Amino acid sequence: MSTGNGNANGDGGFSFPKGPVMPKITTGAAKRGNEICHDDSGPTVNVTTIDELHSLQKKRSAPTTPINQGGAAFAAVSEEERQKIQLQSISASLASLTRESGPKVVRGDPAEKKADGSTTPAYAHGQHHSIFSPATGAVSDSSLKFTHFLYNLSPAELYEQAIKSEKGSFITSNGALATLSGAKTGRAPRDKRVVRDATTEDELWWGKGSPNIEMDEHTFMVNRERAVDYLNSLEKVFVNDQFLNWDPENRIKVRIVSARAYHSLFMHNMCIRPTPEELESFGTPDFTIYNAGQFPCNRYTHYMTSSTSVDLNLARREMVILGTQYAGEMKKGLFSVMHYLMPKRRILSLHSGCNMGKDGDVALFFGLSGTGKTTLSTDHNRYLIGDDEHCWTETGVSNIEGGCYAKCVDLSREKEPDIWNAIKFGTVLENVVFDEHSREVDYSDKSVTENTRAAYPIEFIPNAKIPCVGPHPKNVILLACDAFGVLPPVSKLNLAQTMYHFISGYTALVAGTEDGIKEPTATFSACFGAAFIMLHPTKYAAMLAEKMKTQGATGWLVNTGWSGGSYGVGSRIKLAYTRKIIDAIHSGSLLKANFKKTEIFGFEIPTEIEGIPSEIVDPINAWSDKKAHKETLVKLGGLFKKNFEVFANHKIGVDGKLTEEILAAGPIF
Numbered sequence: 195m196s197t198g199n200g201n202a203n204g205d206g207g208f209s210f211p212k213g214p215v216m217p218k219i220t221t222g223a224a225k226r227g228n229e230i231c232h233d234d235s236g237p238t239v240n241v242t243t244i245d246e247l248h249s250l251q252k253k254r255s256a257p258t259t260p261i262n263q264g265g266a267a268f269a270a271v272s273e274e275e276r277q278k279i280q281l282q283s284i285s286a287s288l289a290s291l292t293r294e295s296g297p298k299v300v301r302g303d304p305a306e307k308k309a310d311g312s313t314t315p316a317y318a319h320g321q322h323h324s325i326f327s328p329a330t331g332a333v334s335d336s337s338l339k340f341t342h343f344l345y346n347l348s349p350a351e352l353y354e355q356a357i358k359s360e361k362g363s364f365i366t367s368n369g370a371l372a373t374l375s376g377a378k379t380g381r382a383p384r385d386k387r388v389v390r391d392a393t394t395e396d397e398l399w400w401g402k403g404s405p406n407i408e409m410d411e412h413t414f415m416v417n418r419e420r421a422v423d424y425l426n427s428l429e430k431v432f433v434n435d436q437f438l439n440w441d442p443e444n445r446i447k448v449r450i451v452s453a454r455a456y457h458s459l460f461m462h463n464m465c466i467r468p469t470p471e472e473l474e475s476f477g478t479p480d481f482t483i484y485n486a487g488q489f490p491c492n493r494y495t496h497y498m499t500s501s502t503s504v505d506l507n508l509a510r511r512e513m514v515i516l517g518t519q520y521a522g523e524m525k526k527g528l529f530s531v532m533h534y535l536m537p538k539r540r541i542l543s544l545h546s547g548c549n550m551g552k553d554g555d556v557a558l559f560f561g562l563s564g565t566g567k568t569t570l571s572t573d574h575n576r577y578l579i580g581d582d583e584h585c586w587t588e589t590g591v592s593n594i595e596g597g598c599y600a601k602c603v604d605l606s607r608e609k610e611p612d613i614w615n616a617i618k619f620g621t622v623l624e625n626v627v628f629d630e631h632s633r634e635v636d637y638s639d640k641s642v643t644e645n646t647r648a649a650y651p652i653e654f655i656p657n658a659k660i661p662c663v664g665p666h667p668k669n670v671i672l673l674a675c676d677a678f679g680v681l682p683p684v685s686k687l688n689l690a691q692t693m694y695h696f697i698s699g700y701t702a703l704v705a706g707t708e709d710g711i712k713e714p715t716a717t718f719s720a721c722f723g724a725a726f727i728m729l730h731p732t733k734y735a736a737m738l739a740e741k742m743k744t745q746g747a748t749g750w751l752v753n754t755g756w757s758g759g760s761y762g763v764g765s766r767i768k769l770a771y772t773r774k775i776i777d778a779i780h781s782g783s784l785l786k787a788n789f790k791k792t793e794i795f796g797f798e799i800p801t802e803i804e805g806i807p808s809e810i811v812d813p814i815n816a817w818s819d820k821k822a823h824k825e826t827l828v829k830l831g832g833l834f835k836k837n838f839e840v841f842a843n844h845k846i847g848v849d850g851k852l853t854e855e856i857l858a859a860g861p862i863f
C-alpha cells in the first residue's frame with residue numbers, strides 16, 4: 195500500500211501514488227474533529243455594505259478652493275463662503291455673454307457614486323456648498339442645466355477620467371498616460387487669429403511675415419460663445435487654475451477650461467502648479483483659455499478659412515480654441531500672450547531652452563522646432579531651468595512654464611536618459627504607438643505622427659533648478675538643423691552676427707519621410723519663433739542685443755543637422771558630438787580655441803575641437819565635391835539674403851547704427 199508521502203521506493207526522494215487511490219490529506223481541522231472553519235484569522239472591517247467599505251478608502255484632502263476672488267482680502271473666510279466664491283467665479287468664466295447670467299455650476303463628477311450607492315448629483319441632496327445657481331429665472335433650457343466642473347484634479351484622478359471617458363487613453367508600461375490628440379497632431383499657425391482693435395492695431399506686428407492674422411472683436415465673441423455653449427453642453431468640464439513664469443514679480447494667473455482630462459493633465463504638467471496656499475489667494479485669473487477643441491468653428495463665420503480656429507483677444511485676456519485637440523496650442527497660445535505682456539514691462543520673452551552649470555553659468559538655447567532646445571538643455575551635468583519658454587529681465591532669466599514638452603521620435607535610453615526616465619506616472623505621452631498587450635512604447639513607430647511628444651513636470655528631470663530662475667546668460671547658443679550640410683557644427687558669432695541670425699531664425703527640414711531623396715527646405719522664422727511673437731521682430735532683437743552687450747554674453751551658432759553632405763549624402767551630426775561641442779562652450783574652453791573665418795557667411799570656426807573629427811569641424815573637408823559645396827553654400831546664402839529683405843529698413847538701436855552692422859553681418863558673396 196502506498197502512503198503517498200513515504201520515501202521508501204529508492205527513487206531519488208520522490209514517490210508517486212500508485213493506482214487509483216489518492217493519498218488522504220490530513221488537516222488540522224480533522225484533528226479537532228468536525229468543526230467548521232472560521233474566517234477569523236485576522237481583524238475585520240466594521241462595515242455593513244461594500245459602499246461603506248469604499249468610503250473608508252478615501253480620506254478628505256485639504257480644500258483646494260481659492261478665496262479672495264474679486265479682491266476681498268479678508269483672512270477669515272469660512273469654508274462655505276470660500277466654496278461659494280469659487281463657484282461664482284467658475285460660473286462667471288462659463289457664462290454666455292448674450293444671456294443674462296452664468297450657468298448653474300456644480301463641483302464634482304456627475305458620474306461619481308455616492309456612499310449610498312446612488313449616482314444622483316450632489317445638488318439633489320441639498321449639498322448647497324457644491325452648487326451655485328445664478329439668481330435669475332430660466333430664460334432658456336440651457337439655463338436649467340447644470341455644468342459639472344472638475345477643478346485642479348490630481349494626475350491620478352485625471353488618469354481615471356481619461357481612461358473612463360476618452361478613447362485612445364491607456365497606461366503604458368512605463369506608467370505614462372498615452373493619449374491621442376485627434377486629427378491634428380501639430381499646431382495650426384494658419385488658423386490663429388488675433389483681435390485687431392484700436393490698441394492692438396498700433397501695438398502688434400501685422401502684415402507680411404507676421405503670425406498675427408486679424409479678426410474683429412465681434413467675430414471673436416461669436417467663437418467665444420460657440421466654445422462656451424459647447425463646454426456648457428457637456429457632462430463635465432475641467433478647470434485648471436495655475437501660474438506662468440517663475441519670476442514672482444511677473445507671474446501670470448491662468449485659468450484653463452477644457453473638455454478633456456488629457457488637456458487638463460497636459461496643462462497641469464506644463465504650467466506652474468500652485469501650492470495649496472497659493473491657490474487660496476488665487477483670486478481672479480489674469481487670462482482664460484476656453485478649449486473647445488473637439489467642436490469645430492463655423493466656416494460661415496467671418497475670417498474662418500477652415501474648421502479650426504485659435505483666437506486670441508488681448509483686451510479681454512481670453513483665448514478660444516475650436517477644431518483642434520492638439521494640446522500644444524494652449525502652451526504656445528499662452529506663450530504668445532507672454533510675448534505681448536512681457537515686452538511692455540521691458541522683459542524679453544524667448545523661445546529658448548535654458549540651463550545652468552555648477553558654477554552658475556547660464557546658457558540659452560534658441561532654435562526652431564526639432565533643432566535641439568529640449569534635448570541639449572536637458573543635460574545630466576547641468577541644472578535645467580527650462581526647455582522652451584523663458585524671460586530675460588533686468589536681474590536674470592526665468593522659465594515661463596512648469597514642465598517640458600519633449601519630442602519622442604526615436605527616443606532612446608542611451609542617448610537621452612533623463613528624458614527617457616521622465617516618462618513615468620504623471621507624464622502625458624501624445625500620439626505614440628505601443629504594444630497592445632505589454633504596453634511597451636515603440637518610439638520608432640511614426641504611424642500616428644512623427645511629432646510624438648511627452649509632457650512632464652520639470653521636477654521629473656533629476657537636476658531641475660527649482661525655482662526655475664537663474665542669473666544673466668553667459669552663452670547664447672543659436673541652434674539650426676541645417677539639412678544642406680554646409681553650416682559648421684559650431685561658429686562663434688559677434689553681436690551683429692548673433693542679431694542677424696536671431697532675426698533670420700533659420701533651420702532646414704526635410705519634408706516627409708517618404709522614399710526617394712528629398713530636397714531640404716529652408717525655413718526662416720524670426721526670433722526663432724515667428725509663430726509666437728506679437729511685436730515686430732526687431733523689437734525683440736533690439737532687446738536681445740542690448741542685454742547681450744550689457745552682460746557680455748557670447749553668441750554661438752550650432753548646427754545640429756547634416757554633415758558630410760546634404761540630406762541624402764551626409765548624415766545628421768551625432769548627438770554625442772553636438773554634446774561635446776556644447777560642453778566646450780559651457781566650460782569656456784571653446785572660447786580659447788584658435789579660429790579661422792569661413793567664406794560666404796564669415797563665421798569664426800575653431801580650427802580644431804578635441805574629440806571631434808576634423809571633417810566635421812569644417813564641413814568643407816567632408817565634401818568630396820568642393821564645387822558642389824560652394825554652390826550649396828551660395829544657394830543657402832541667397833536664401834538668407836532674400837529672407838532678410840523685409841527687415842532691411844527697420845531701424846534697431848538709438849541711431850539705427852546697429853541695423854547697418856546687422857545687415858553687413860549676413861552672408862557676403
Ligand SMILES: Nc1ncnc2c1ncn2[C@@H]1O[C@H](COP(=O)(O)OP(=O)(O)OP(=O)(O)O)[C@@H](O)[C@H]1O
Nearest residue numbers: 562563564565566567568569601754767768769772
Ligand atoms: N546632433 C543632434 N543635436 C540635437 N538633437 C539631435 C541631434 N541628432 C538628433 N537629434 C534629435 O533631434 C530632436 C531634437 O528635438 P528637441 O525636442 O530638442 O527640439 P526642440 O528644439 O526642443 O523643439 P520644440 O520647440 O518643437 O520643442 C530630438 O529628437 C533629438 O534626439
Ligand SMILES: O=C([O-])CC(=O)C(=O)O
Nearest residue numbers: 381522523526563582599
Ligand atoms: O508648440 C509645439 O507644439 C511644439 C513646440 O514646442 C514648437 O513647435 O516650438
Ligand SMILES: [Ca+2]
Nearest residue numbers: 567568582599
Ligand atoms: Ca522642446
Ligand SMILES: [Mn+2]
Nearest residue numbers: 545562563582
Ligand atoms: Mn517650442
